[in-house]
Amino acid sequence: MTNPPRLILASSSAYRRELLSRLQLPFDAMAPDIDETPLAGEAPEATALRLSLAKAQAVAALAPGSLVIGSDQVATLDGQQIGKPGNHENALDQLRLMRGRRVVFHSALCLYDGRHSTYQLENVQTFVTFRDLPDAELDAYLRIEQPYDCAGSAKNEGLGIAILERVDSVDPTALTGLPLIALTSMLRRAGVAFFKE
Template identity: 60%
Template sequence: MSDVPTLPAADRALILGSSSRYRRELLARLGLPFEVAAPDVDETPRPGEAPPALARRLALAKARDVAARFPQAIVIGSDQVADLAGQPLGKPGTHERARAQLRAMSGQTVIFQTALSVVCLASGFEQSDLAAVEVRFRALDDGEIERYLRAEQPYDCAGSARSEGLGVALLDAIYSDDPTALVGLPLIRTARLLRAAGRVLP
């Protein structure tokens, strides 16, 4: 029998398994104390892997990776993949890749698949969810793409457009049942899974 005490859910540390400052800022809105730990996960898509499956797999892998280091904690993992006609678009990383992404999305509807997993090894809790956000891009010319990229440099953002910033000017419409999902962490679903894991929220 293990000598490690079993903690009530309310006493467990809450850890965000992410290096994203956007997710950190979003989770802070729930008013719960939490820590941050960066997961060590290979985010390379598998051959033929659909964007929703990729997002779900990576979110769970991130949560499990951090939970393995902090087994008593409740760990949140999340991942976002931009889905353009079934093709995954991740973080561009460079100006050239961001330009190519925005050219490809010009005049198109893109589904931003934001997956979420909550894991606690000590209690055996593990649940996941997925928020799909439909985003319609305006027809963009090369000049406005270039001006936008120079102004905002969204190279760490899946799909190369920050809807919470100047990137909203590139869009025609956003449809979502979880408004913060597009920024990187669906808070309605996060609150739901944390309550299921035993945390008390307002």
């Protein structure tokens, strides 16, 4: 019986590491060094898929023969991309724009198999309706959570859940940034066993 390939998460995100640890598989995490700027005229879904593949390929090049997980998330409102705010003012502007409205989060996933130089790609959409909250509440939320590294300023893992009215998705982990239902399907197809007799 051959040893399973090394599993690597191509991410520096603590949220994604926590999610992947739920699968109880040994893995390493490596931050990919890529440019995450959207291309001119690129559709949000295409951006997320392209970047998830690019992240996985960048790390796979450093660890030949490994299974590498790449993931990227793009939030959109009326078809326009909403990136990571980076600071308080931008985050408040984002939340004002999104309040009372439905935002689509594209959580793209790639599993790159370095044994065969093949990959699997999938985009899992999550539809999030934001509560229509006053500026004072939005400002207070931002000062508590400081979600400046989260697409759309929505940190649903913590207090951010209180600014959301509704979440619709086929995968409850997709909004956090690593769709585990899709990932477990990909890993199974790559020969990874979750339950050993």
